[in-house]
Amino acid sequence: MSDAPEPAAISARRLRTRTALRTALDRYGALSRAELGRRTGLSRSAVSSAVADLLAEGSVDEQPVPAVGRGRPTSVVTLRRDTGLLLALDLGHTHITAAVGTAQGEVHGEATAHLDIDDHPQQALDTAADLAREAIRQAGCDAARISAAAAGIPAAMDLRTKAVRAPTVLAKWIGLDPAAELGRRLGLPVVVGNDAEMGARGERAHGAGRGINDLVYVKASHGIGSGLVLAGRVYRGASGLSGEIGHIQLPGAPNWCRCGNRGCLETVVSIAEVRRQLAHVLATGTQNAPGTSLPPLAELGTRPATARVITDAGRTLGRVLADLVNCLNPGAIIIGGELGQGGAPLVAGVRESIDRYAQPAVADAVEVRVSALGVRAELHGALVAAAESRVTPADFG
Ligand SMILES: [Zn+2]
Incomplete structure (x- = not known):
């Protein structure tokens, strides 16, 4: 025998x-x-x-x-990094974008819709699939040529079950398996990750994090989350829920958070809150929804009074990031999301708090930057994740 x-x-x-x-x-x-x-x-x-x-x-x-x-x-x-054409989906609380492109950052077709995804998961997933088909059509290719697909979603994903798991964010998505739902609609395997993780991948591949093996990417929009790259790898934690910095409590902050605690970081520096503060300074009135009539954050950063508000938001964010710098000793902190559009005044505020509260040796080692890809970091990161799911499938469970 x-x-x-x-x-x-x-x-x-x-x-x-x-x-x-x-x-x-x-x-x-x-x-x-x-x-x-x-x-x-x-x-x-x-x-x-x-x-x-x-x-x-x-x-x-x-x-x-x-x-x-x-x-x-x-x-x-x-x-060989040429993994063919890839499909990326970026789901935010108020938009979905689909793109067909390459891991090198070329985009051949793209489609976006604005909608409230939080309360209508099935409709959002249907829309995502429609947008994907539209992006494929615009790219002038056949769906059969798409070699891999990835999606970023604005919620904590439990790696063990692949389900959405955060009772206070995307409450109606709890227990859904977005990878399976999207895969079924599109007829191809889709890997799914948290949006901040996708932002970290995008900035590391093509943006402000190139060549940096230890970095913290902060997605600061309606919620605040972070994507961690440690020793050159995306770090997801024991069950995939790392980086939820939006619910770290600030000393003395009085407001209630959607998570049921008081004084979380995102009660003070979510983009909605910062816009409210800016609107107050600009005295634009409140006849519209808060913040809708504001000029872009980049422009407000060039005016002395509103730049102060943005710097102050940076200081608050930096207070929490200083603790992260003490823990992780990153080489760079990259601020993305809508608040990242605040530019130099925002960076100045974050820097001030890190210098004030982190240990000098680790504070010296970290660069603070705003996202180079802007609000497209997550989309590009999803293209990178799609490519990596082909190259190193083990990393995607
Ligand atoms: Zn909270």
Whole structure:
């Protein structure tokens, strides 16, 4: 009797080996076969046969590199990032955008609708699917050419169940599995993550976080959340619910929050609250919905009186971020979302609080920036997430 494994077992092991190689290449970039062996702990022959498999399926390249000094010439293996056309969905509390593009940030087709997604999940998911089809049509391609899809949603996602899990945000979405719902509507697998996580991916790939392995991306809009990249990887926490900084309590803040606590960060610096303060300073009156008649935040940041309000919001946000800086020692904090449009006065306020409240050694190590992609960071991040779901599927459960 032969002790050779069953064919199914061989293929499962080979798949695991390929995934290990992809993950190492994703993390470390270009690696020789010997380095791949060291990084993954796999034998030379296992690396060799997995590289052959990956070359055959076209998901890696292997190129010679010139010898350095008296060293021998070698060759390095790199992931082929060309993952074809991708579909990205960005769901916010008041909008949904779908885009067809590439992980390199090119967008070939895009469609947006404005609607209240919080109270009408099924309608929002139907709209998302319609917008996806419209973006595909605008890109002039066939749905069959979409190789992967990802969506960011403005709610905490429990990685263990893949369901929405935050009783105070998107209450009517609780228990829904948006990945399955979208996948069923679109007829292709969709990975779903929190919107701030998508923003972090977008800024790290194409924006203010390029080349930074430890960063905190803050999505500051109607709610306030953060996406964490630690040691070069998106950090989601034990059950996928990391980064909920909007409900950290501020000393002395009196207002009730939608979560049932008093004095949460987002009761003071949500975009709606900051707009209310700006409207008061501008004395624009309240005959319209609060804030709707305000000039853009970027413009208000250039006027002395309103710039003070924006800087003050930055100081408050910075008070909470200073504690995060003490905990995580990030290289950059990137402020996105609508409040991120506040620009230099906002950064000045955040910086002031970090310098005041974080330990000097960690405060010195962190740069504070506003998002380079603006309110499109989440959309671009979803394109990146879609590409990564093909390259390193293990990261997406
Ligand atoms: Zn709260």
